[in-house]
Amino acid sequence: MEEDSFQNAAHVLIEALPYIRRFAGMTVVIKYGGHAMADDTLKEDFARDVTLLKFIGLNPVVVHGGGPQINAVLDRMGIKPRFVRGMRMTDGPTMDVVEMVLGGKVNKAIVARINRQGGKAVGLSGKDGNLIRAEKMQIVQQSAGDKPPEIIDPGMVGQVTRVNPEVIHTLTAKGFIPIIAPVGVGGDGAAYNINADLVASHMAVALRARRLILLTDVDGVLDSRGELISTLDAGAAAAMIANGTVSGGMIPKIEYALKALEGGVEKVPILNGRRRHAILLELFTDKGIGTEIVRSSV
Secondary structure, eight states, X not given: OHHHHHHHHHHHHHHHHXXXXXXXXXXXXXXXXXXXXXXXXXXXXXHHHHHHHHHTTOEEEEEEOOHHHHXXXXXXXXXXXXXXXXXXXXXXXXXHHXXXXXXXXXXXXXXXXXXXXXXXXXXXXXXXXXXXXXXXXXXXXXXXXXXXXXXXXXXXXXXXXXEOTHHHHHHHHTTOEEEEEOEEEOTTSOEEEOOHHHHHHHHHHHTTOSEEEXXXXXXXXXXXXXXXXXXXXHHHHHHHHHTXXXXXXXXXXXXXXXXXXXXXXXXXXXXXXXXTTHHHHHHHSSSOOSEXXXXXXX
């Protein structure tokens, strides 16, 4: 049995070798969120995996969420969170909590875990070096019947206007792993709460990343029979949204994936972050896992 175990380990390394060689020097942006951020075992796995990516020659850049952690603090403060079309309504007190939790507690916990594994992680928010410039987002909600659409003010919710990649390039060139909280800054210096998937998509384009990996709590994109689709081109993905096959929280993830592909990213894997070492299995094995969204062939 021991000999079989050694042979299996050797096979894994041999299978990974061509991918390690192919991806050397590659920038990969990882959106980190969901259950993978809540389970202690998965958090340690993530820290090890990201550290390993850096040691074997890739440049991982992490953009993280933190919705449940924000909700927990708001609950202790007696502030009830409100959402419209999946967007957190963000008034002044809520924005203070968002900055405190995302840019402070959550961000630094991720940094500390990676550093304990031997990596050199550095925590950032969009305010650092004007990394993420943003403007206020308006939510347009369709009304019933012939009524005009309703314009909803979500407060300090932002959309990305520009990403300044210089600070990231400087850090990665020196061997650091950037860990980014999705808080942007407006022209007047105001902070904005931004969807982490949206930030990751813009970050991948700005950094000319070859991969944008979106960690979720589901196995990937499912077809009309509920079966996992391993590879999905951009045209088919857009059609699945239009015909209702894809719904709910998967819609914005696919939309941000398509924007990343349009901006030059080669592939966008959508993976179940509840699977241990999901990132390594996707990048360094022949079959991979999850759903890989690719550009249309025509």
